[in-house]
Amino acid sequence: MLNNQIKLLSAIKELKPELLAISHAIHSRPELGNREFFALQTLTTFLQEKGWQVKSGAGGLPTSFVAYQGEGKRPAVAFLAEYDALPEIGHGCGHNLICTASLGAAEALHRVMKGKGGEIRVIGTPAEETTGGKIPLLKDGLFADLDAVMMFHPGISNVIHFSSLALEALEVTFSGKAGHSAVLKNTWGDSLQALLKFFFWLGDWKKLLPQYCQVDGVIIEGGSVPNVRPAQTKARFYLRALEEKTLDLLMKEFILQAQSIAENTGTRVIVAPFEARYLPFKSNETLAKVFVQSLRHLKIKTAIENCQALGSMDIGNVSQKVPAIHPYLTLENGPSMLHTAEFAQAVGGPWGDELLILAAQALALTGFKVLNKEYLRSRIKAEHQKHMESSFNVIG
Numbered sequence: 001m002l003n004n005q006i007k008l009l010s011a012i013k014e015l016k017p018e019l020l021a022i023s024h025a026i027h028s029r030p031e032l033g034n035r036e037f038f039a040l041q042t043l044t045t046f047l048q049e050k051g052w053q054v055k056s057g058a059g060g061l062p063t064s065f066v067a068y069q070g071e072g073k074r075p076a077v078a079f080l081a082e083y084d085a086l087p088e089i090g091h092g093c094g095h096n097l098i099c100t101a102s103l104g105a106a107e108a109l110h111r112v113m114k115g116k117g118g119e120i121r122v123i124g125t126p127a128e129e130t131t132g133g134k135i136p137l138l139k140d141g142l143f144a145d146l147d148a149v150m151m152f153h154p155g156i157s158n159v160i161h162f163s164s165l166a167l168e169a170l171e172v173t174f175s176g177k178a179g180h181s182a183v184l185k186n187t188w189g190d191s192l193q194a195l196l197k198f199f200f201w202l203g204d205w206k207k208l209l210p211q212y213c214q215v216d217g218v219i220i221e222g223g224s225v226p227n228v229r230p231a232q233t234k235a236r237f238y239l240r241a242l243e244e245k246t247l248d249l250l251m252k253e254f255i256l257q258a259q260s261i262a263e264n265t266g267t268r269v270i271v272a273p274f275e276a277r278y279l280p281f282k283s284n285e286t287l288a289k290v291f292v293q294s295l296r297h298l299k300i301k302t303a304i305e306n307c308q309a310l311g312s313m314d315i316g317n318v319s320q321k322v323p324a325i326h327p328y329l330t331l332e333n334g335p336s337m338l339h340t341a342e343f344a345q346a347v348g349g350p351w352g353d354e355l356l357i358l359a360a361q362a363l364a365l366t367g368f369k370v371l372n373k374e375y376l377r378s379r380i381k382a383e384h385q386k387h388m389e390s391s392f393n394v395i396g
């Protein structure tokens with residue numbers, strides 16, 4: 001084992017110049033979700049040159065890809081690559097580090113595993129910041145039959161094991177009577193009044209919701225000039241809860257209230273999802289512990305703490321199907337907040353370079369243990385199955 005650990009780390013050392021070059025190239029050409037063609041080209045070229053079997057366009061997504069070594073062999077692990085950026089601030093979420101760390105871990109693991117069996121997969125998952133590329137890829141079977149799925153995310157602290165919230169994205173459209181505002185004397189049939197009433201109700205409702213239940217919304221269509229009453233108004237909302245069953249209850253009350261306001265204002269209402277539902281992310285604790293051991297081997301001391309994140313992520317849906325981890329890692333003197341220009345700058349410089357190599361090493365060491373220790377795989381699987389049995393009402 002020790003010998004193999006040394007081999008893994010030296011493989012990453014060998015790959016370091018290439019990995020840093022890829023990270024810098026993707027960082028300097030930030031692309032929004034579903035338009036990451038430069039990143040797709042850069043990542044898949046690296047893999048193809050190293051003999052990986054690469055397919056792109058899975059799940060109907062033009063910028064997704066999957067790369068295999070030992071396709072169909074078992075056991076199997078996958079490393080996830082995210083590579084989309086944010087408008088205006090570029091790689092303010094550091095996805096250039098995520099994809100390159102996964103690439104480095106996968107290739108190093110492949111070099112050390114040669115002839116030992118097992119499958120290694122790299123899954124390129126576009127549009128994490130917007131439409132959640134992992135969900136169509138999951139439906140397309142790209143995550144089938146995996147013993148472990150892993151990735152890392154640059155962060156502001158080391159958080160290895162956590163859960164995230166389930167999320168439903170709903171669009172509410174009120175329609176009513178359009179016309180000259182000065183002529184239509186009363187507010188009966190006024191779609192803007194209906195939408196405003198709905199927002200006022202939400203303000204009160206939010207105060208009564210239990211912990212971890214959240215509702216946030218914005219008006220996206222509310223008329224354009226004061227003397228024309230709009231025929232319809234629209235708003236978009238994110239509803240979040242710890243579990244899907246709570247989310248379903250929230251949705252029910254939300255829709256009932258929208259309908260009741262429509263009735264009382266002489267308008268009609270349609271409530272419909274505008275993005276796929278995100279399921280809660282359940283980090284696999286056994287796998288997370290192996291990752292912590294890998295970090296210790298790399299002289300990074302951190303412990304498993306069970307945290308509840310307030311956001312939602314598309315890896316949530318993956319984690320309900322196969323065991324997964326999504327650890328956040330940082331180094332000293334790092335940026336203080338994600339999605340900022342400061343973060344974008346850090347992930348393109350020496351701080352990001354060092355973090356990327358550390359993450360690639362930790363992922364490779366973890367992947368090696370999963371592929372080579374059967375007892376570990378059965379513990380990971382048993383934990384996952386236990387979770388699946390205990391959480392009913394899971395879709396995906």
Ligand SMILES: [Zn+2]
Pocket residue numbers: 093094095128153
């Ligand atoms: Zn991110």
